[in-house]
Amino acid sequence: MSDTLKDRVKAAGAAPAEDAPAVVDLALTDQSMQWLQSRATYFTDALPRHVDRVHFMSVARAILPSLSKCSNQSITSALLACARFGLEPDGRQAAVIPYGDTATFQPMYEGYIELMYRHPRVDSVHFGWVREKDAWDYEPTAPSPKDFFHKPRVDLTEEERGPVILAYAFAWIGGSRSQVILLNRRQAEAIRDKYSKAYKKAENNGKKDSPWHTDFDAMWAKSAVRRLVKVVPTSHELALMLQADDDADDSGTAPSVIRGTVVPRDNPGEEQPEPEWPAAAQPGSGSTAHEGGDR
Incomplete structure (x- = not known):
């Protein structure tokens, strides 16, 4: 069974097998915490x-063990993007995914919704x-909101409702x-095949470790929500995150939205360039459209 994105970012917290004693490198963990x-x-x-700083750092500390093979610079860049x-x-709003020695920022569908x-x-x-046995209907010529209807079978478990057949997303804007x-x-597979360079690379090298391989449903959900971005008012920071997401998929490295070079201060006396950030957008920031691919 393939692991999911959430499994990968939280792998260090998994319970050990009963026949294998837990081995924890306390010195390495302590060094990681000091570094962070x-x-x-x-x-x-x-x-x-509006983001709680203490909680953010607590979540960042929790994922450090799963990034033990990644370079300090890539971890810094990925966490800075978050x-x-x-x-x-946390694997829900965003994830920091290890690809070899590179930690990569990966926004998730809940992160896109948060920015919306x-x-x-x-x-x-x-x-x-929408699952196979759910009641649903879509009539694009009907007036909104009568064009779409979905009623899950609450009397059944998810398994009894059948496999997922459709992802959907919509927003309410000023009462409409x-x-x-x-x-x-x-359609999700077509988006994957056409746009995801990370998927193609993982297919070609046989590793099958791209997000599309390890958690298809998460990427399916994100593709639906990304399409919603095109039909709702969007902020400048949301447009930047779309571009960062695309850049990370193209290169498997830190997103280009981080302007400048982030170099870990392992040598305190050495001159280090600082990251140059666009002004941090707060809730209620201005609007701009993102003209990206049809993902």
């Missing part, structure tokens, strides 16, 4: 005002899965409902 603490101001200074967008690296909520005109954002984004599995 020494750079705490990098991250906390980049956070938007902080810049005000997203926790920060626009003053967006009242609410909804994402859902947006277009409903519908994405079935074949």
Whole structure:
């Protein structure tokens, strides 16, 4: 069974097998915590005002063991990206994924929804899965909101409701409902095959370790929510995150939204360039459209 993105970022917290004693390198863990603490101001200074700094650092500490093989510079860049967008690296809003020795920022669908909520005109954002035995209907020529209907079978378990057949997302904006984004599995696979360089690379090298391989449903959900971005008011920071997400998929490295070079201060006396950040957008920031690919 393949692991999921959440499994990968939280692998260090998994329970050991009963026949294998737990081995913890306390010295390495202590060094990691000291390293993170020494750079705490990098991250906390980049956070938007509404994000709790103590909680963010607590979540960052929890994922450090899973990044033990990654370079300090890539971990710094990935966590800075999380902080810049005000997203926790918890595997739900965002994840920091190890690819060899590189830690990579990966926004998740809940992170996109979080940034949508920060626009003053967006009242609410909804994402859902339609399963095989659910009651649902979509009539694009009907007036909103009568064009879409979904009623899950609450009398059944998820397994009894059958496999997922459709992802959907919509928003309420100033009292009106947006277009409903519908994405079935074949459409998600087409998006993966056309746009994801990380998927193609993982297929070609046989590692099959891209997010599309390890957690297809998470990427399916994110693809639906990304399409919703095109039909709702978007902030400048949301446009930047779309670009950062694309850059990370293209290169498997830190996103280009981090302007400048982040070099770990392992030699305190050495001159180090600082990251140059765009001004941190707060809730209610201005709007701009993102003209990206149809993902």
